[in-house]
Amino acid sequence: MAVERFPVEASHILMFARSIGDSNPIYSDESHAGSTEVGSIIAPPTFAQASAQFDPDYFLRPKDGQKWFGSGGTASGTLVKDEDKDDSKSDDEKSGSSAGGLHAEQHFTYHRHLKPGDVLSAETKPGESWEKESKRAGVLKFSESITEYRDQTGELVVTARSVGVVTEKVIEQ
Amino acid sequence: MGLKADELNVGDSYSEVIVEDLTRTQIVQYAGASGDYNPVHSDEKFVTEVAGYPTVFAHGMLTMGMTGRMLTNYVGDGRLTYYGVRFVNQVWPGDTLTARAEVSEVREEDGQTLIDLTISTTNQDEKFVLTGNATARVD
Numbered sequence: 001m002a003v004e005r006f007p008v009e010a011s012h013i014l015m016f017a018r019s020i021g022d023s024n025p026i027y028s029d030e031s032h033a034g035s036t037e038v039g040s041i042i043a044p045p046t047f048a049q050a051s052a053q054f055d056p057d058y059f060l061r062p063k064d065g066q067k068w069f070g071s072g073g074t075a076s077g078t079l080v081k082d083e084d085k086d087d088s089k090s091d092d093e094k095s096g097s098s099a100g101g102l103h104a105e106q107h108f109t110y111h112r113h114l115k116p117g118d119v120l121s122a123e124t125k126p127g128e129s130w131e132k133e134s135k136r137a138g139v140l141k142f143s144e145s146i147t148e149y150r151d152q153t154g155e156l157v158v159t160a161r162s163v164g165v166v167t168e169k170v171i172e173q
Numbered sequence: 174m175g176l177k178a179d180e181l182n183v184g185d186s187y188s189e190v191i192v193e194d195l196t197r198t199q200i201v202q203y204a205g206a207s208g209d210y211n212p213v214h215s216d217e218k219f220v221t222e223v224a225g226y227p228t229v230f231a232h233g234m235l236t237m238g239m240t241g242r243m244l245t246n247y248v249g250d251g252r253l254t255y256y257g258v259r260f261v262n263q264v265w266p267g268d269t270l271t272a273r274a275e276v277s278e279v280r281e282e283d284g285q286t287l288i289d290l291t292i293s294t295t296n297q298d299e300k301f302v303l304t305g306n307a308t309a310r311v312d
Contacts, residue, residue, distance in 0.1 A: 012206070019199065019206035020238035021192060026250040038251040045241040045256050049234050053208035060211045070212030075222035103233040107257030161257070170225040171263070 003122040006054040006149075010116040013043045016050055043114040048149055048158045049106075051122050104142060105163035111156050119152040127161065138168025175249040176311045178286040181279055187247040188273035191239040191294065195231060195268045203235040233260035236270065236303050240294045243272035248288070248309035258292065258305030269297045274307065286311050 010028075017027035022044060025032040033041045052058045062068040069078040114120070127144030134140050142165050149158040192199070201215050209232055212219040220226045237258050244256065264270065271294065278289040288311050294303040 019203040071218040
């Protein structure tokens, strides 16, 4: 993932805070925020993840002119067509559940907190990858990525470490 | 306003119910705000017929976000220097989640007083859905 321009905006912070059920006025009320030690509206701690909105290639967002793998007239727009039952296809290609895999870990280091007016860029680099055997989901393939978020002056503001997992089979409940 | 180091002890804890009876609508709301439209979180037809799950489930990041509210309510706004989690079980519509933080260390670093916290979020069956750690500046 590379995000060239992620403008941090007050309305986006408000919507994000609402979606996590957080009505703390530090995320929406300028006059309240101005009276606190923080001094301005800031973004909730996990907001950097919303940079996905500004990643032109983010694959978990439907895009103009491209087939989407969620349901339309049929259960899946793109995946698991008849030819995909072919055993030569990898599990990734066949299984909708592994479209992007599942999120296993997420870590944020805050050099400072994000605020409206910041214009961030983000660069993601692959980290380590490893495998683990699980009773509930078969072989688990983990892969790590590190994303550095910088502001308009080039200052590093948030470092994110994400671990994704692709499971061999759907996790038993 | 942060917590006061001289009033804190290892083992102190704080908890909050972060969501009661999680709705599919809130999951959709999170998809819209975060930009993660993976159909496993909102598309009942896809998730049951293609992905093979019993119903839609929450984004791990929604649980992390809601758990973050408990954290910032405890340590204060703008005080976190680190927040990291593992998603250990899926979160489903109807779940009621409780998030808890416990002080594991109070320490000095670069002239700042920091606390380390151990975090866990459990569902109504007392099953862990998220575990993690955080570090915050205190006064």
